[in-house]
Amino acid sequence: MRLEHFRMVDRVALIDVSGGLVRAESIVPDDSPVFEGHFPDYPILPGVLMIETMAQTGGWLLLTMHRFERMAFLAQVRAAKLRAFVAPGKRLTIEARLVHDGSGYAVMAGRLESDGKLVAEAELVYRLAPFPAATLRARMLQAARDVAIPQELLNGA
Amino acid sequence: MASTFDTVAGIISETCDIPREKIAPESHAINDLGIDSLDFLDVAFAIDKAFGIKMPLEQWTQDVNEGKVSSDRYFVMRDLCSNIDSLVSAKAA
Numbered sequence: 001m002r003l004e005h006f007r008m009v010d011r012v013a014l015i016d017v018s019g020g021l022v023r024a025e026s027i028v029p030d031d032s033p034v035f036e037g038h039f040p041d042y043p044i045l046p047g048v049l050m051i052e053t054m055a056q057t058g059g060w061l062l063l064t065m066h067r068f069e070r071m072a073f074l075a076q077v078r079a080a081k082l083r084a085f086v087a088p089g090k091r092l093t094i095e096a097r098l099v100h101d102g103s104g105y106a107v108m109a110g111r112l113e114s115d116g117k118l119v120a121e122a123e124l125v126y127r128l129a130p131f132p133a134a135t136l137r138a139r140m141l142q143a144a145r146d147v148a149i150p151q152e153l154l155n156g157a
Numbered sequence: 158m159a160s161t162f163d164t165v166a167g168i169i170s171e172t173c174d175i176p177r178e179k180i181a182p183e184s185h186a187i188n189d190l191g192i193d194s195l196d197f198l199d200v201a202f203a204i205d206k207a208f209g210i211k212m213p214l215e216q217w218t219q220d221v222n223e224g225k226v227s228s229d230r231y232f233v234m235r236d237l238c239s240n241i242d243s244l245v246s247a248k249a250a
Contacts, residue, residue: 075198102205104215105198125198 001026001053001092003034008053009094012060012147020098022061024147026053028090035088045086050120051077054110058096058124060144062106064153065098066128068141075105076125084119091115096124104128161208161238168203172196182235187228210244 001008014023028045035043055074062072086092092114099107105127112120131137144154159167162182169186170177173196186192192200201212217231230236 075195100202100205101211102198102201103211103213104218105201107202125202127198 001028003029003032003049006052007143008049008056009060009147012057012149013093015061015064015149015153017061017065017153020061020065020101022057022096024057024060024094026092026094028086028088028092030088032088043088045088045090047080047082047120050082050086050112051080051110051122051124053092053094054096054112054120054122055124055126057094058108058110059126060147060149061096061098061108062126062128063140063144064149065101067156068137068144068154069130070128071131071136071140072106072126072128074124075127078123078125080120080122082120084114084117086114086119092119099123161241162234164207165204165234165238165241168207169200172199172203180234182233182238184234185229186232186234186237188232204241208241208245210241210248212241212244 001010008026009024010026012022012024014021016022034046034049038044038046059072063070092112094110094112096108096110099109105125108124108126110122110124111118141154145151166177166180169175169180169190169192173190173192175190180190184190186197186200201214205211220226221228221231231240
């Protein structure tokens with residue numbers, strides 16, 4: 001997890017396109033400028049970044065489902081619950097399950113766990129749109145390899 | 158059993174906080190009811206779920222943007238409901 005770069009997902013551990021399920025892992029960094037402000041002498045992962053972590057995890061499933069022909073843009077966050085603090089150094093497991101694959105949009109249910117406990121959950125709505133730039137698509141494909149999305153799921157994309 | 162119009166009007170009323178009595182068959186979802194694109198995502202999700210369909214919003218939007226059809230064809234309530242009925246029939250066939 002590189003908070004300053006908004007790289008919230010370290011590794012995609014499971015991606016089941018037909019089953020509409022993705023699981024990922026991340027480790028919260030021990031140090032980050034984010035913790036200088038959130039909060040001084042009491043560092044915890046900001047709740048909005050917990051939501052972003054779930055959103056990025058779900059996004060990887062959507063990009064893979066759509067063969068990287070569509071970019072997923074977060075459009076709505078519903079029923080978000082931030083249940084516990086997450087301290088630096090914690091290992092996170094993230095799950096996102098497809099609720100509905102609509103035309104030009106998708107709905108996913110995200111869950112974030114640490115130490116086997118649910119720490120955050122939300123329903124996430126994405127707009128799916130053609131990539132606004134080919135360079136962005138290339139960057140996302142590279143990022144997909146960086147988070148270990150299996151090459152066979154990227155073939156042809 | 159509720160008609161398609163009753164179901165869709167109920168969804169729009171609840172999702173977009175629009176009084177049910179303001180929603181008529183000739184109402185344009187965007188121009189008359191003022192539903193914006195983000196709220197329409199909620200409406201589309203609720204309609205897809207209620208009818209077990211996938212409204213082809215991308216195709217409809219493209220048709221309108223390319224000037225192939227008037228937005229009335231897809232977003233006036235009467236026409237929207239007719240399109241939903243067609244999608245439900247096509248799914249059942």
